Amino acid sequence: MESQGKKAIVLGATGLVGRLLTLGLLDDKRFSEVRILTRNPFGLTHPKLTETQADLIALKDYKTAFKGDVVFCCVGTTKVKTPDKKDYRAIDYGIPVAASRLCRENGIPALIVVSALGANPGSRIFYNRIKGEMEAEVLRSGVPHIQLVQPSLIGGNREETRIGEQIAQKFMRFLQPLLTGPLKKYRMIDPADIADAMIFLADHPQKEPRIPSDEIVKLAQAGRSDKGDKAQMK
Numbered sequence: 001m002e003s004q005g006k007k008a009i010v011l012g013a014t015g016l017v018g019r020l021l022t023l024g025l026l027d028d029k030r031f032s033e034v035r036i037l038t039r040n041p042f043g044l045t046h047p048k049l050t051e052t053q054a055d056l057i058a059l060k061d062y063k064t065a066f067k068g069d070v071v072f073c074c075v076g077t078t079k080v081k082t083p084d085k086k087d088y089r090a091i092d093y094g095i096p097v098a099a100s101r102l103c104r105e106n107g108i109p110a111l112i113v114v115s116a117l118g119a120n121p122g123s124r125i126f127y128n129r130i131k132g133e134m135e136a137e138v139l140r141s142g143v144p145h146i147q148l149v150q151p152s153l154i155g156g157n158r159e160e161t162r163i164g165e166q167i168a169q170k171f172m173r174f175l176q177p178l179l180t181g182p183l184k185k186y187r188m189i190d191p192a193d194i195a196d197a198m199i200f201l202a203d204h205p206q207k208e209p210r211i212p213s214d215e216i217v218k219l220a221q222a223g224r225s226d227k228g229d230k231a232q233m234k
Contacts, residue, residue, distance in 0.1 A: 005032030006202065009066065009108075011056060011099060012074035014040050016154065017114060020195035021072055022049075028199060028227070037062060057090055059098040066102040070110040070202045073099050085126065092127075093134045100141035110145040110205070112198050113138060117150045117185060117213050139209060147201045152213040153188045185214040196220035 008025050012018035013036035025034045026046050036042055037054040052065045056075060075095045082088045096113050103111045119131035135148050197216045200223030211219065 005030055006070060007031070007033040007035070007068035008202070009068045009071045010034060010036045010074065011038075011059075011072070011095065012076070012114075013038050013042055015074055015076070017191045017194045018072075018074035020192050021074060021198055024195050024199050025072075030203065033068070035065065035068060037065060056095050059095055059102065063102055063106065066106050066108070068108055070112065071099055071103055071108055072198055072202075073111065073113040076114065076116075079127070088126075089130055092130045093137070096134050097137045097141075100138040100143055100146070103143045104141050109143070110202060111138070111141075111143045112147045112149065112201050114194065114198075115148045115150050115210075117152045119148075119150060119210075135210070145205045146209050147198075147206060147211060148209055149194060149198060149201075149211045149216055150213060151189045151194050151216060152185060154191050154194070155188045185212045187213065189213050189216060193217050193220040196223045199223055200226065 008031050010018060010022050010025070013022045019042075022034060022036060022042070025031045026048050032048065033050060034046075034048050035050040035052060037052045037056060037059075039053065039055060042049070042051055052062065054062050054065070073096050075091060077088060077091045079088070082091060099113075100111055102108070113134075115135055116128065116131045118125070118128045119135050120128050121132035121136055123129040123132060138148070139146060194216055197211070197219035200219050201211070204219075204222075206219075
């Protein structure tokens with residue numbers, strides 16, 4: 001008799017990475033239920049999808065909906081979208097930390113969070129400092145399996161216009177061939193690679209909690225290969 005699939009919770013499902021991740025989980029037979037907590041409608045009906053309308057800033061108020069085997073946190077904002085530093089911190093730091101505490105309280109064994117390359121609590125750069133402080137607090141939560149994926153500049157087209165990112169993406173396309181060896185982790189990364197790597201990490205936890213951008217790409221490739229091998233066996 002085949003065992004029941006895993007139940008996943010996704011935060012940030014309507015974002016660039018979160019949407020690809022959610023679609024990937026729905027398509028993955030290892031997951032029997034995908035619950036998304038989101039303010040905006042996902043815009044898809046699926047037998048495995050459960051949608052809970054939620055204000056993620058007040059995530060602690062949704063403890064009863066926080067039941068599953070693994071939580072994926074893909075939330076994040078930008079300086080342009082959220083210029084107030086207090087509001088920015090409430091999103092990039094507050095939501096992942098609240099998710100880690102709910103995982104601990106509800107006995108959810110795995111938490112996979114999108115952070116950023118360069119995350120450092122001692123950084124002079126506000127964005128990197130907030131990400132670093134978030135990582136440190138999440139790792140202190142006591143959740144058994146924590147992975148912090150650290151992508152570099154994320155490629156792809158977002159629904160909202162981000163002029164700065166568009167300029168950076170164009171610049172990075174010229175630099176890509178020059179970023180080799182230790183610099184490879186600074187290459188622009190496809191959002192699909194981040195999503196596929198996160199799904200792979202749910203079944204293949206790594207010893208090191210932090211996964212830099214170049215390793216994310218390798219894990220994504222391993223995940224696609226693993227999924228393809230299992231499909232051929234059936």
